[in-house]
Amino acid sequence: MSLKFARLARPLIRALKPNEKITEHGITAEKLANGDVRYTVAVMVDGERIHRTIGRNSDGTTRSQCEDFIAKARTEAREGRLNLPSSRKLHLTFASAADSYLKKIEEIGAKDYVNNEQHIRLHLKPYFGMMRLDKISTFTLQKFQKHCREKGIAETTTNRVLATYRRMGRRLAEWKLIPAPPPMVRLRKERNARTYVISDEEEANLLKAALADSNSYVWLFTKLGLATSLRHGEMLAASFRNFDPGRRRLGVMVKGGRWRSQPLTRGITEILGREQEMAEDHDGWIFPSKTSVSGHMESMTSSFARCVAAAGMDANVVTPHIMRHTAITRLAETGAGITTIQEFSGHESLEMVLRYTHAQDRAVDRALDRLEERTIVEHPRTRKTEKS
Numbered sequence: 487m488s489l490k491f492a493r494l495a496r497p498l499i500r501a502l503k504p505n506e507k508i509t510e511h512g513i514t515a516e517k518l519a520n521g522d523v524r525y526t527v528a529v530m531v532d533g534e535r536i537h538r539t540i541g542r543n544s545d546g547t548t549r550s551q552c553e554d555f556i557a558k559a560r561t562e563a564r565e566g567r568l569n570l571p572s573s574r575k576l577h578l579t580f581a582s583a584a585d586s587y588l589k590k591i592e593e594i595g596a597k598d599y600v601n602n603e604q605h606i607r608l609h610l611k612p613y614f615g616m617m618r619l620d621k622i623s624t625f626t627l628q629k630f631q632k633h634c635r636e637k638g639i640a641e642t643t644t645n646r647v648l649a650t651y652r653r654m655g656r657r658l659a660e661w662k663l664i665p666a667p668p669p670m671v672r673l674r675k676e677r678n679a680r681t682y683v684i685s686d687e688e689e690a691n692l693l694k695a696a697l698a699d700s701n702s703y704v705w706l707f708t709k710l711g712l713a714t715s716l717r718h719g720e721m722l723a724a725s726f727r728n729f730d731p732g733r734r735r736l737g738v739m740v741k742g743g744r745w746r747s748q749p750l751t752r753g754i755t756e757i758l759g760r761e762q763e764m765a766e767d768h769d770g771w772i773f774p775s776k777t778s779v780s781g782h783m784e785s786m787t788s789s790f791a792r793c794v795a796a797a798g799m800d801a802n803v804v805t806p807h808i809m810r811h812t813a814i815t816r817l818a819e820t821g822a823g824i825t826t827i828q829e830f831s832g833h834e835s836l837e838m839v840l841r842y843t844h845a846q847d848r849a850v851d852r853a854l855d856r857l858e859e860r861t862i863v864e865h866p867r868t869r870k871t872e873k874s
Contacts, residue, residue, distance in 0.1 A: 489553060499523060499549070513552040518542075525552050530616075531563045578664065580614035580622065586663060587654045596743065597719065598653075605650040609634070609643075619668060627651075627671035645673045682803055684712065684812045692804075695796035701789040703773050706761060708793065710772075711809030713754035715831045718806040722783045726762045727769040731755050746832050818842040 494510040502508065502523070507516035512529035523543040529536055536559055541547030584606045591599050613630055614622065627648065634644040648671065655667040684692065689712060696705040710721055720738045728737030734755045735747045750758070762768055771782035778784050791801040814831045822830075828839045 491549070494549060496549070512556060513549060515549065525549065527552050527555055529556055529559070531559050577618045577620065579616045580619050581611055581616060583619045583658060583664070584611060584654065587658055590661065591657070597739070601646070602650050602653070605647045606654075609639075609647045610651060619664065622668055624669050624671045627669070631671065631674065641674050648673060682808060682811070683815050684804065684808060688797065688799060688804075691797035692793060692799070695793040699789060699793050699796070701786075703783065704786060704789040704793055706757070707773065707786045707790065707806075708809070709757060710754060711806060712813055713751050714748055715810050715813050716748055717810055718786065722773045722786065723780070724772045725770060725782075726758075726765060726767075726772060729758055729762065729772075731759050740832055748832070749830055814842055 489511050491510055494508050494513060494515060498508060499515045502515070502517035504517050504519045504521070507514055512527055514526045514528070516524050516526070518524055525540045525542070525547050527536065527538050527540055538555065540552050540555055588599070588603055588606065591602065596602075613633060614626075617626070631644060631648075634647075635641075652667075652670050655664070655670075658664045659667045693705060693708055696708045699705070707721060710716065711718075714721075714736070716724070716736075716738060717740070720740055724736060724738050730736070734750045734752065736750055736758070737745055738748055740746050758772070761772065765772075765774075767774070773783040773786075774781065775783045786806065790806055794801045794804045810831075814827065817830055818827055824836060824839055827842060828836065831839060831842075833839050
């Protein structure tokens with residue numbers, strides 16, 4: 487059915503003054519300073535915004551060509567819908583895909599649901615919204631990165647949000663809701679090399695404060711955090727059932743829903759052994775809770791922050807994750823190899839492990855300093871060069 491125009495009529499277009507314009511049904515006619523008329527189109531077709539300059543009056547462009555362009559775009563969209571699965575009448579928008587993804591990961595009890603929901607609600611949906619999922623390209627994602635920078639969003643946050651986008655695409659493809667994962671963009675390098683490491687004196691003060699705290703488990707939480715590379719949630723969800731004192735290993739569920747075997751020092755192995763003997767359930771949770779649905783404690787944030795403050799440290803800086811960073815840094819400072827550090831930290835990529843090479847560099851420097859104490863390093867003034 488042809489469009490009916492009341493405002494965008496030819497007499498009214500001719501009567502426009504320079505820099506004036508009329509818009510109707512997504513078509514805009516604008517009188518330029520030189521008296522020419524430029525025609526543009528801005529319409530939504532199947533959730534995708536199409537904005538195009540059609541041409542100028544001097545080139546022979548009229549309103550009719552704009553109407554033809556819109557009609558063609560909608561015809562192509564209808565033809566595209568014929569190739570969709572019979573259960574779907576419209577192309578899948580990002581918002582619909584995100585809703586399906588969140589619903590499914592909530593149903594399977596995915597541990598990353600909270601972060602995923604937050605990333606989608608606060609960042610991805612507001613930007614991509616009703617865009618067709620199959621129309622999101624690497625260029626679109628690069629524009630999203632630029633958008634985040636302009637809004638002052640940290641590079642680390644942008645990378646985490648895009649990681650959620652990538653994970654969502656892979657899961658949807660795995661569940662056959664889309665034919666293949668959507669394209670991904672290269673993540674930008676983060677300027678977030680962690681430098682804060684808990685010192686030996688701070689550790690002693692922190693453990694002393696934890697021992698005196700009202701939470702009887704916060705001392706064990708702190709001790710375990712500083713002796714392993716386990717994350718906050720990984721420690722709280724660990725159980726004695728997966729503790730192997732003979733091999734000095736603790737099986738834990740980590741990010742991404744996979745299991746890994748955390749290496750343990752002799753000291754923390756002995757501590758966990760004594761804790762197991764004292765526990766009501768020798769195969770139960772290491773941090774049990776009678777009030778939580780899971781049966782184990784869900785957060786130690788408040789108790790840990792209380793101990794940090796009591797130890798005279800800044801709770802905004804010294805978070806549970808700092809214990810993980812401290813443990814990995816301490817291992818790196820022993821001169822351990824990259825693969826050894828990776829086995830201890832549980833990082834999937836070597837790129838993440840390489841952030842700790844600064845600690846290895848310091849260990850090498852100290853070793854060279856010790857070597858220098860045993861060798862003569864003075865430069866002999868009488869040494870002759872080849873040219874002398």
